[in-house]
Amino acid sequence: MAISSHLEQEIYQQPQVLQTLLTSERPIIQQLVTELQKRRIFQVLIAARGSSDNAARYAQYLLGSVNGFLVSLATPSLYSIYQKPPQLQNTLVLGISQSGQSPDLVAVLAEARRQKVLTAAITNFSDSPLAQQADYVINLNAGVEKSIAATKTYTSELLAIALLSAELAQNTSLLTTVYTLPNLVEQTLTLNPEINRLVQRYCYMKHCVVLGRGYNYATAFELALKLKELTYTLVEPYSSADFWHGPLAIVEPGFPVFVIAPSGKVLPELQQLMQTLKEKGAELIIISDDQKTLELAQTPLILTPNIPEWISPILAIIPGQLFALNLALTRNYNVDHPRGLQKVTETR
Secondary structure, X not given: OOOOOHHHHHHHOHHHHXXXXXXXXXXXXXXXXXXXXXXXXXXXXXXXXXXXXXXXHHHHHHHHHHHOOEEEEOOOHHHHOOOOOOOOOOOEEEEEEOOOOOHHHHHHHHHHHHOOOEEEEEEOOOOOHHHHOOOEEEEOOOOOOOOOOOOHHHHHHHHHHHHHHHHHHOOHHHHHHHOOHHHHHHHHHHHHHHHHHHHHHHOOOOXXXXXXXXXXXXXXXXXXXXXXXXXXXXXXXXXXXXXXXXHHHHOOOOOEEEEEOOOOOOHHHHHHHHHHHXXXXXXXXXXXXXXXXXXXXXXXXXXXXXXXXXXXXXXXXXXXXXXXXXXXXXXXXXXXXXXXXXXXXXXX
């Protein structure tokens, strides 16, 4: 298949981008870890928007489960509009932003500096306004992302968080797993020709839901975002637990449901829900490495097996990116410039 767009190029650049981040940013992450340990900080407040907000959801699970941190998502309007910021003592305030430009996110870190608490930024622009408010800057090193939809910057944000968690844990096994990711992403990209064939079935899909739980709650939100902005489909992301509490009623025969379901502790609960959805006649598009789970799918998207659950979001989003890309191309949409959107969005 010929490369057709900046978006597709950037999806395929992800293995190299991830390798570059691992090579270049480990020293600054180690410095940040030393400072966190010195100050005995065990809580993080994250300010982010869009895809970066989905990366923050991943951080909530990973830094919570592996490192025992209390991780919260900031409410930027408290800082930028209401000007009623909370007290931030003994907290790392972390900004995550591809551009580092949005004034409301900058306001969160600026207030943290005013309160003399530790700040850090994960961004693709180390000279951005957000970075200027950070004591430590983790540069995504993704290069220019010409397409409006974030792909390589999103997975590099996830990797930066994973590397931070592994360094905090001082766990050699976790670090070894992190360093396998560029090759695993490259393997996952080989799904593209098969996904290009499968999306033809969904050319006229108008609405769907995306389900995930645990570490892949973030993946559900990111896949839903990609489908919205690239294919203009009405998509709602849910925790599979929340979906039992009411939204299940919308499912009728033929209703498309994407499920992010790699092997791990939440898989049995997801399998139970998928059985119920199948009984209701739902059309299941399943991203998984588990053969029993994939057998429930109308459309299976197969991941490399035996990936630890904690790192699976970096791989599980790749089939989602490829699905959204190919579905948009099938509909003859401009994947580099979705209607009404621009690369840098500044909110206040």
